Amino acid sequence: MRKQTAMNRDWIATARTLSQALPYLQRYEGAIVVVKFGGHAMGDDEAMETFARDIVLMRQVGVNPVIVHGGGPMINEMLEKLDIKSEFVNGKRVTDEATVEVVEMVLSGRVNKRIVQAISSQGGKGVGLSGKDANLMVCDPTDPALGLVGTPAECDTTILHAMFKADIIPVIAPLGMGRNGETFNVNGDTAAGAIAAALKADRLLLLTDVAGVKNAEGEVMTDLTAAQIREMTADGTIAGGMIPKTETALMALEGGVRAAVILDGRAPNATLLELFTEHGAGSIIRKG
Numbered sequence: 001m002r003k004q005t006a007m008n009r010d011w012i013a014t015a016r017t018l019s020q021a022l023p024y025l026q027r028y029e030g031a032i033v034v035v036k037f038g039g040h041a042m043g044d045d046e047a048m049e050t051f052a053r054d055i056v057l058m059r060q061v062g063v064n065p066v067i068v069h070g071g072g073p074m075i076n077e078m079l080e081k082l083d084i085k086s087e088f089v090n091g092k093r094v095t096d097e098a099t100v101e102v103v104e105m106v107l108s109g110r111v112n113k114r115i116v117q118a119i120s121s122q123g124g125k126g127v128g129l130s131g132k133d134a135n136l137m138v139c140d141p142t143d144p145a146l147g148l149v150g151t152p153a154e155c156d157t158t159i160l161h162a163m164f165k166a167d168i169i170p171v172i173a174p175l176g177m178g179r180n181g182e183t184f185n186v187n188g189d190t191a192a193g194a195i196a197a198a199l200k201a202d203r204l205l206l207l208t209d210v211a212g213v214k215n216a217e218g219e220v221m222t223d224l225t226a227a228q229i230r231e232m233t234a235d236g237t238i239a240g241g242m243i244p245k246t247e248t249a250l251m252a253l254e255g256g257v258r259a260a261v262i263l264d265g266r267a268p269n270a271t272l273l274e275l276f277t278e279h280g281a282g283s284i285i286r287k288g
Helices: 006-020 022-027 039-043 045-060 072-081 097-121 158-165 188-199 226-234 242-254 270-276
Strands: 032-037 064-069 126-130 138-141 150-154 169-173 175-178 183-185 203-208 223-225 259-264 282-286
Touching (some): 022 270, 032 045, 032 188, 032 270, 045 169, 045 270, 064 097, 064 188, 072 097, 097 126, 097 169, 097 175, 097 183, 138 175, 150 188, 158 169, 203 242, 223 226, 226 242, 242 259, 259 270
Parallel strands (some): 032 064, 032 203, 064 169, 203 259, 223 282
Antiparallel strands (some): 138 150, 175 183
């Protein structure tokens, strides 16, 4: 009898994993999954390649993924390079005409096309667009003091459904059109939540640089309800940068998204682990 080598054991484990994924593959066939892509993974070539491969695999097995991306560090870098000074109100950047031109150039150009190229390199059909295209995101001003920063008021997802039928993966830059033709800079998480709600998506995956929502003891909570999120925010357990993430999740749930997940985008294959394994990969938040 031949001895089972370590490599053979790895192959068997891989086959077992694929077999165990079958119920989840069936569960998500035809589902819409909106993925907010940002943080560390965007600036790392290897992480970008892995992310793109995972997204193409999702499309290959019948999932309809939609990517909404950020790009804050790249915007800051370009503003500094162009010597455009920014004003801040309560720690938030004021987006004037000069700044929004740079934001659009970086997000719709450099960042968006890099993600599209990564998807194409893995055999997928990625197409880049922004919230300004086909009235995807019509925005109102978030706060007049912040200038051209917008909050989505209406989302027309017709173009996205057409792309699903053509096996195209939409890659969306978080820019919106104002009611008077202005260009608005939109927070990436907010844009992802609004688009997920308009699509009545099965899942909203918010990729970030932390493992998930943590309790008072610092442990990641894997399964949460909207009521628990509100309680943890009220008592200060959820604080700082996690607050806007969880607020986006709650907004999406109220809009009709089945569940939102906050997970670590730095972890290899995080999106596949969340969708196609029993244990998932982050903190899933359900309405009740």
